[in-house]
Amino acid sequence: MNKNLKHLTNGIITENPTLRLVLGTCPTLAVTTAALNGVGMGIAATLVLVCSNAAISLLRNVIPDKVRIPAFITIIAGFVSVVQMLVKAFTPSIDKALGIYLPLIVVNCIILARAEMFASKNPVVPSILDGLGMGIGFTCTLTLMGMIREFFGNGTIFNLAITKGHIAPMIIFLLPPGGFFVFGVLVAASNALAKKNGKPVVENLGCENCPSKAVCDKANGCQQENGGNK
Amino acid sequence: MKITLITSILLAGILTNNMVLSKFLGICPFLGVSTKVKTALSMSIAVTLVMVISSAVTWPINYYILKQEYNYLQTIVFILVIAAIVQLIEIFLKKYIPPIYKALGIYLPLITTNCAVLGITLLNVQNEYGFVPSLVNALAAGLGFMLAMVLFAGVRERLETADIPVFLKGLPITLIAAALVSLSFLGFAGIGG
Numbered sequence: 001m002n003k004n005l006k007h008l009t010n011g012i013i014t015e016n017p018t019l020r021l022v023l024g025t026c027p028t029l030a031v032t033t034a035a036l037n038g039v040g041m042g043i044a045a046t047l048v049l050v051c052s053n054a055a056i057s058l059l060r061n062v063i064p065d066k067v068r069i070p071a072f073i074t075i076i077a078g079f080v081s082v083v084q085m086l087v088k089a090f091t092p093s094i095d096k097a098l099g100i101y102l103p104l105i106v107v108n109c110i111i112l113a114r115a116e117m118f119a120s121k122n123p124v125v126p127s128i129l130d131g132l133g134m135g136i137g138f139t140c141t142l143t144l145m146g147m148i149r150e151f152f153g154n155g156t157i158f159n160l161a162i163t164k165g166h167i168a169p170m171i172i173f174l175l176p177p178g179g180f181f182v183f184g185v186l187v188a189a190s191n192a193l194a195k196k197n198g199k200p201v202v203e204n205l206g207c208e209n210c211p212s213k214a215v216c217d218k219a220n221g222c223q224q225e226n227g228g229n230k
Numbered sequence: 231m232k233i234t235l236i237t238s239i240l241l242a243g244i245l246t247n248n249m250v251l252s253k254f255l256g257i258c259p260f261l262g263v264s265t266k267v268k269t270a271l272s273m274s275i276a277v278t279l280v281m282v283i284s285s286a287v288t289w290p291i292n293y294y295i296l297k298q299e300y301n302y303l304q305t306i307v308f309i310l311v312i313a314a315i316v317q318l319i320e321i322f323l324k325k326y327i328p329p330i331y332k333a334l335g336i337y338l339p340l341i342t343t344n345c346a347v348l349g350i351t352l353l354n355v356q357n358e359y360g361f362v363p364s365l366v367n368a369l370a371a372g373l374g375f376m377l378a379m380v381l382f383a384g385v386r387e388r389l390e391t392a393d394i395p396v397f398l399k400g401l402p403i404t405l406i407a408a409a410l411v412s413l414s415f416l417g418f419a420g421i422g423g
Contacts (some may be wrong), residue, residue, distance in 0.1 A: 022401065025257040026254050026258075026345050027254075030253070030254035070313055073343070074306070077306040080305055081305050081306055084305065100349055100353060100356060103305040104255075104348060104349055107348050176252045176254065176412045176416075177416065180405050180409035181406055184402045184404075185406075187401050187405065188397050188398050191402065202400070
């Protein structure tokens with residue numbers, strides 16, 4: 001049981017998908033203009049992650065190794081369509097705010113990476129817990145980033161006025177540069193914390209954990225980066 | 231009328247609504263493969279090629295087959311079509327145009343799971359573009375991607391030799407540099423209506 005618990009907590013802090021593994025950067029930057037959007041995106045991705053991890057783990061002995069990536073993508077796309085319909089039906093405002101980033105969960109590398117690295121090698125229960133933990137970690141980071149950007153950019157947190165009306169908001173935080181900037185600062189902060197606790201520091205993009213690492217290495221992209229990482 | 235539409239799509243895709251810097255699509259290759267100008271250029275040519283071909287194939291599928299009643303199948307159909315197209319392009323180039331395959335082939339598998347390609351096909355549907363505007367949109371997005379990649383590769387080559395505070399080394403400074411490049415692109419806002 002203890003081991004199962006570890007699978008769950010692994011994704012929340014030690015291997016936080018956005019800050020430690022640096023996967024799924026596109027939605028992290030794109031939808032976090034408000035805390036609520038971060039929560040919505042996080043929950044939607046968590047649902048897909050848990051379901052796809054469970055399904056892939058169940059099918060892990062059936063799917064031939066050669067076509068596993070297309071098979072994984074098809075499974076993931078199926079669950080994404082389901083979640084998309086659920087969001088559209090029950091929370092249309094979130095659906096509007098997330099826009100095309102909701103269907104783009106299909107190509108979110110966190111999900112494919114967990115399918116490839118964990119679910120295709122482990123039994124169902126740990127896979128579900130791993131998906132849940134990763135999803136919670138993703139949701140937490142997105143919410144945090146949404147709160148920071150919403151606070152500085154609009155003076156509110158979860159639509160509650162904090163400094164609104166007293167201090168002029170810095171709209172730049174809601175614009176694309178603010179996303180890059182806040183994410184950069186958060187990664188720096190998580191690196192500082194990791195260093196304090198004697199954990200390895202994230203110096204480059206999450207190539208180690210990316211499902212397409214082998215290809216990237218050959219393309220000389222990540223290889224170049226890892227060369228500089230002593 | 232048509233020419234103004236096409237120019238405005240081109241300008242929006244390349245400058246004002248740049249795919250990477252304002253829509254955050256294709257961040258992984260933007261940060262991962264932009265360490266050298268040459269790799270950045272080849273990668274973006276491959277992305278542009280796949281985006282234009284995928285738009286050309288998904289548009290008729292969406293318009294004639296999926297229409298309104300099956301639009302819940304969009305996501306799953308589009309991703310499968312893109313995956314198949316990437317495979318086909320790879321096979322085709324390998325057999326018939328080996329020099330291009332040698333230059334771009336390596337980037338093709340990376341593109342299947344690149345959110346930029348799926349993103350652009352979905353945006354075409356969302357904006358209700360016709361066939362030609364869809365292709366122009368894909369081309370513009372590809373050129374915008376190329377511009378951002380090449381510019382950023384230049385910035386990163388400079389970063390290599392810069393004296394950076396310890397806690398910002400690596401990814402954090404790269405992201406902050408991206409913020410500054412993105413900030414400069416905000417200056418284009420308003421061009422092309």
